[in-house]
Amino acid sequence: MSERVVYLNGQYVPESEARISVLDRGFLFADGVYEVIPVYGGCLLQEDEHLQRLVRSLEQVRLPNPLSLPQWKSVFAELLRLNPGPERGIYLQVTRGAARRDHAFPKAAEPTVLVMVNPISLPDAELLKTGVAAVTLSDDRWSRCDIKSISLLPNVLARQQAVEQGAAEAILIRQGLAVEGAASNLFVVADGVIVTPPKDRHLLPGITRDLVIELAQQQGYPVMESVIPEDQLSVAQEIWLTSSTREILPVTRLNETPVGDGKPGPAWQQMHAHYQRFKKERQALES
Numbered sequence: 283m284s285e286r287v288v289y290l291n292g293q294y295v296p297e298s299e300a301r302i303s304v305l306d307r308g309f310l311f312a313d314g315v316y317e318v319i320p321v322y323g324g325c326l327l328q329e330d331e332h333l334q335r336l337v338r339s340l341e342q343v344r345l346p347n348p349l350s351l352p353q354w355k356s357v358f359a360e361l362l363r364l365n366p367g368p369e370r371g372i373y374l375q376v377t378r379g380a381a382r383r384d385h386a387f388p389k390a391a392e393p394t395v396l397v398m399v400n401p402i403s404l405p406d407a408e409l410l411k412t413g414v415a416a417v418t419l420s421d422d423r424w425s426r427c428d429i430k431s432i433s434l435l436p437n438v439l440a441r442q443q444a445v446e447q448g449a450a451e452a453i454l455i456r457q458g459l460a461v462e463g464a465a466s467n468l469f470v471v472a473d474g475v476i477v478t479p480p481k482d483r484h485l486l487p488g489i490t491r492d493l494v495i496e497l498a499q500q501q502g503y504p505v506m507e508s509v510i511p512e513d514q515l516s517v518a519q520e521i522w523l524t525s526s527t528r529e530i531l532p533v534t535r536l537n538e539t540p541v542g543d544g545k546p547g548p549a550w551q552q553m554h555a556h557y558q559r560f561k562k563e564r565q566a567l568e569s
């Protein structure tokens with residue numbers, strides 16, 4: 283297999299030749315933001331929405347946007363051309379660049395811009411038949427989880443703890459409320475209503491979350507953006523986790539107890555089908 287080509291600071295280079303400074307503030311301080319955009323065939327799903335969220339993350343951490351929107355899009359197109367494949371994810375990261383180590387912003391540093399294409403493995407049919415297990419854990423993150431920051435240590439620790447407990451994801455609990463997953467947004471189905479926590483500083487405004495709400499509303503399902511107390515999880519008929527790389531994942535065991543009847547529920551079956559249809563339509567439009 284030929285080596286992957288990545289984009290680093292204006293150059294397209296083989297991954298093994300890509301170099302950044304040990305003084306990069308992404309490395310030293312996790313001082314940067316990132317995005318992940320799923321790509322099906324040649325179609326970048328919700329590309330504009332991902333770029334809008336990138337612009338917002340950059341503004342919130344006071345980093346100038348190093349590229350214009352057309353420039354970002356042309357980098358993505360070139361990288362996808364150089365790294366062919368069926369289902370891929372574009373990963374991009376912008377850091378405040380390399381400078382003598384000091385917490386305050388450097389006076390003159392060029393941002394470091396990295397873009398790469400990763401293969402993504404979507405949940406397979408077998409997994410979707412059984413659903414996945416999740417565990418609840420305390421949300422130990424900061425209070426600006428609405429920024430897609432590369433500072434992900436609490437998320438990493440939570441996901442690892444979940445994996446060690448035989449689960450696919452940790453559902454994070456802050457002050458008695460279920461907020462989101464370590465790398466996913468949370469939905470529950472309660473009394474026939476699809477519920478997801480409202481956007482605030484404690485959760486990432488997920489692009490898949492917004493799309494699922496939009497598709498559900500188009501289909502006439504009742505959807506509510508409302509807080510989810512932790513104890514509602516144990517009586518929910520269905521629990522789903524959404525993200526760009528895992529789409530809509532049905533949770534069928536929570537803390538070793540079945541969710542509903544322990545199988546992916548009827549609302550999930552329908553939303554999953556709508557989501558797959560939406561993807562196909564978008565792909566057809568692009569080709």
Ligand SMILES: Cc1ncc(COP(=O)(O)O)c(C=O)c1O
Nearest residue numbers: 465466467486488489490525526
């Ligand atoms: C903490 C967190 N919440 C939610 C999501 C889902 O966001 P999206 O649907 O934009 O991928 C992610 C994705 O990585 C995440 O890291």
